[in-house]
Amino acid sequence: EAQVTQNPRYLITVTGKKLTVTCSQNMNHEYMSWYRQDPGLGLRQIYYSMNVEVTDKGDVPEGYKVSRKEKRNFPLILESPSPNQTSLYFCASKYSRVSSHEQYFGPGTRLTVT
Amino acid sequence: KNQVEQSPQSLIILEGKNCTLQCNYTVSPFSNLRWYKQDTGRGPVSLTIMTFSENTKSNGRYTATLDADTKQSSLHITASQLSDSASYICVVTRADGLTFGKGTHLIIQP
Numbered sequence: 001e002a003q004v005t006q007n008p009r010y011l012i013t014v015t016g017k018k019l020t021v022t023c024s025q026n027m028n029h030e031y032m033s034w035y036r037q038d039p040g041l042g043l044r045q046i047y048y049s050m051n052v053e054v055t056d057k058g059d060v061p062e063g064y065k066v067s068r069k070e071k072r073n074f075p076l077i078l079e080s081p082s083p084n085q086t087s088l089y090f091c092a093s094k095y096s097r098v099s100s101h102e103q104y105f106g107p108g109t110r111l112t113v114t
Numbered sequence: 115k116n117q118v119e120q121s122p123q124s125l126i127i128l129e130g131k132n133c134t135l136q137c138n139y140t141v142s143p144f145s146n147l148r149w150y151k152q153d154t155g156r157g158p159v160s161l162t163i164m165t166f167s168e169n170t171k172s173n174g175r176y177t178a179t180l181d182a183d184t185k186q187s188s189l190h191i192t193a194s195q196l197s198d199s200a201s202y203i204c205v206v207t208r209a210d211g212l213t214f215g216k217g218t219h220l221i222i223q224p
Binding site: 004040042043044045058090092099100102103104105106107108 | 145146155156157158159160163165203207209211212214215216217
């Protein structure tokens with residue numbers, strides 16, 4: 001089954017403790033991205049990657065890092081999480097950056113930073 | 115400034131009734147417009163996509179319209195079902211990225 005998977009689905013952590021949220025897709029997609037979704041603000045793009053070893057900042061990149069060493073994986077790294085990073089995070093992928101290609105979202109990771 | 119405004123913010127209707135959700139945008143340059151459905155606790159799923167030249171697009175009981183002159187889109191849901199309860203997000207694609215609306219939260223009551 002074609003899908004985007006994220007792990008973990010739920011995470012509670014403390015301020016400053018480094019964490020990684022994994023994202024994997026099995027559709028051989030070139031383009032992957034991370035979003036956060038907050039009440040009243042909608043979805044905002046954190047980082048995106050157009051292909052292996054090619055990453056770029058989205059609208060809200062501060063406090064986050066990403067890497068794209070393999071085509072299928074695009075982990076999101078929070079080196080020193082803070083409470084304002086408490087949010088619902090979605091990984092997404094699509095075949096390429098071409099605008100007409102459909103973007104597939106993962107199931108989401110709910111992160112709480114205390 | 116690139117913006118996508120959706121209305122209403124939330125809506126409650128009875129099962130079997132129709133409803134229309136609105137999306138106004140100021141995004142430029144425009145590539146296409148998508149409507150997504152997001153069930154609670156899940157990722158968004160694409161319902162329709164429309165390019166500049168398309169006025170209407172249907173997907174089962176969902177019909178989206180686009181007026182590129184007034185920069186308005188609507189999503190009409192016919193004969194609503196309990197499973198239609200979700201958030202509906204309008205997304206406009208620019209040449210250099212996406213602009214998301216904040217969504218309309220729809221509740222279908224039995």
